[in-house]
Amino acid sequence: AGRVRLDQGRSATSLVGELYVGHRGDILYPLVVEEAQVGTLAIDQRAGLRPLSLSTRLLLSIAFLSFFPGILTLIIALLLAQRVVVPLAEVITAARAVAAGDLAARVEARGPDDLRDLIEIFNHMASTLEQDAQDRRAMLADIAHELRTPLTIIRGRLEGIIDGVYAADEEHVVPVLEEVYLLERLVEDLRLLTLAETHQLPLTLMPVELADLAARAVRLLEAEALEKGIAISVEVPAQVPLVEADPQRLGQVISNLLSNALRYTPVGSQVVLSIRGKLNGVELAVSDNGPGVPEADLARIFDRFWRQERARTRAAGGAGLGLAIARHLVYVEGGTILAENMV
Known part of the structure; x- marks a missing residue:
C-alpha cells in the first residue's frame, strides 16, 4: 500500500501523507507514465454515493x-369546471341559440345556488319570449281572420254593384257600411288594447x-236587452265611496262587461250590475243566470x-x-x- 498524495483533489487534508487503507468496493485505476506505474487512482464509492x-x-x-x-x-379544478364552468358554458350556448331565434333553448338547472338562480332566470326569460312569439303569431292570425270576413263582404257587395248584380241602393249599400263600421270598431279596439x-x-x-256611471251604462243597453228579452238592472247601496x-275608461269597462253578459245570456234571463263597498275600495260585479263558462276556459x-x-262565426257577435x-x-x-261561475 502506498501513501495518499491527493484526497478528492486536495493536498491539505488529514489523509494526505497517510498510508492508503482501501475499502471493499473501491475502484482502483493504475497511473502509468512511460510504461511505468507511478501511482494508483482510488475511487471510494461511498464518498460519491453520499451526496447523490x-x-x-x-x-x-x-x-x-x-x-x-x-x-x-387538479381535483378542485375539475370540480369547479363541472359545477361552474360547464353550466355557465351551457348558458352561454343557450343564450346564443335564443339570440339566433331558437326560443326553445333551455338549460338544466345545476351548480351553485347563484348559478342555479341565473339558469332559472334565463329559462324563464326564454319561456316568456317563446310564449310572446306564439301569442304574437296567434294575434296576427286572429287579426287576419277578423279582417277577412268584413273585407270579403265589402268586396263582394261592391263588385256586385259594379257588375250590375246589385242595385246601388240603400238595401245593398247599408250592409257594406255596416261592415265598414265593424272594421272601424275593430281597429279602434286594437289600438286601445295596444295602448x-x-x-x-x-x-x-x-x-x-x-252609481251614476253604472246607471248610465245600464240605460244605454236597456234597448238591446229588451230586444233580446233579457232583464237588466243595477243594484247600488245608499252609500258608495x-x-x-x-270616468271614460271605467264607463267603457262597465259597458264591455254588460255587453258580454247580454251576448251570452239566453232569452228570459237576467243581468244584474251590483256595486258594493269593500275594505280597500269598491267592488263592481256583473252577474247573470246564463250557462256559465267551463272551468278550464275561465283562465x-x-x-x-x-x-x-270554437267556430269563428259572428252569430253571437263580437270579435273577442x-x-x-x-x-x-x-x-x-x-x-x-x-271571472267565476256562480253556484
Missing part, C-alpha cells in the same frame, strides 16, 4: 410534497261616482280574440276583444278583475 443519496432524498421529498397539492389542485298593454294610454283620473278613476276568458265558441280591453283598462287604473 442526499440529493436524491431531497428531490424525492420535494416531488412528494409537490405531488399531492398538484393532485388536489293599454304598453301603458301608453292617457288617463284623466278624478273622483268618480260609480268615490273612486279615483278615469282564458280575458285573452284577446278568445271566444267560447271586449273582455281583454276591460282587463287592461282595469289594470292600468290600479284595479283587479276576475
Whole structure:
C-alpha cells in the first residue's frame, strides 16, 4: 500500500501523507507514465454515493410534497369546471341559440345556488319570449281572420254593384257600411288594447261616482236587452265611496262587461250590475243566470280574440276583444278583475 498524495483533489487534508487503507468496493485505476506505474487512482464509492443519496432524498421529498397539492389542485379544478364552468358554458350556448331565434333553448338547472338562480332566470326569460312569439303569431292570425270576413263582404257587395248584380241602393249599400263600421270598431279596439298593454294610454283620473256611471251604462243597453228579452238592472247601496278613476275608461269597462253578459245570456234571463263597498275600495260585479263558462276556459276568458265558441262565426257577435280591453283598462287604473261561475 502506498501513501495518499491527493484526497478528492486536495493536498491539505488529514489523509494526505497517510498510508492508503482501501475499502471493499473501491475502484482502483493504475497511473502509468512511460510504461511505468507511478501511482494508483482510488475511487471510494461511498464518498460519491453520499451526496447523490442526499440529493436524491431531497428531490424525492420535494416531488412528494409537490405531488399531492398538484393532485388536489387538479381535483378542485375539475370540480369547479363541472359545477361552474360547464353550466355557465351551457348558458352561454343557450343564450346564443335564443339570440339566433331558437326560443326553445333551455338549460338544466345545476351548480351553485347563484348559478342555479341565473339558469332559472334565463329559462324563464326564454319561456316568456317563446310564449310572446306564439301569442304574437296567434294575434296576427286572429287579426287576419277578423279582417277577412268584413273585407270579403265589402268586396263582394261592391263588385256586385259594379257588375250590375246589385242595385246601388240603400238595401245593398247599408250592409257594406255596416261592415265598414265593424272594421272601424275593430281597429279602434286594437289600438286601445295596444295602448293599454304598453301603458301608453292617457288617463284623466278624478273622483268618480260609480252609481251614476253604472246607471248610465245600464240605460244605454236597456234597448238591446229588451230586444233580446233579457232583464237588466243595477243594484247600488245608499252609500258608495268615490273612486279615483278615469270616468271614460271605467264607463267603457262597465259597458264591455254588460255587453258580454247580454251576448251570452239566453232569452228570459237576467243581468244584474251590483256595486258594493269593500275594505280597500269598491267592488263592481256583473252577474247573470246564463250557462256559465267551463272551468278550464275561465283562465282564458280575458285573452284577446278568445271566444267560447270554437267556430269563428259572428252569430253571437263580437270579435273577442271586449273582455281583454276591460282587463287592461282595469289594470292600468290600479284595479283587479276576475271571472267565476256562480253556484
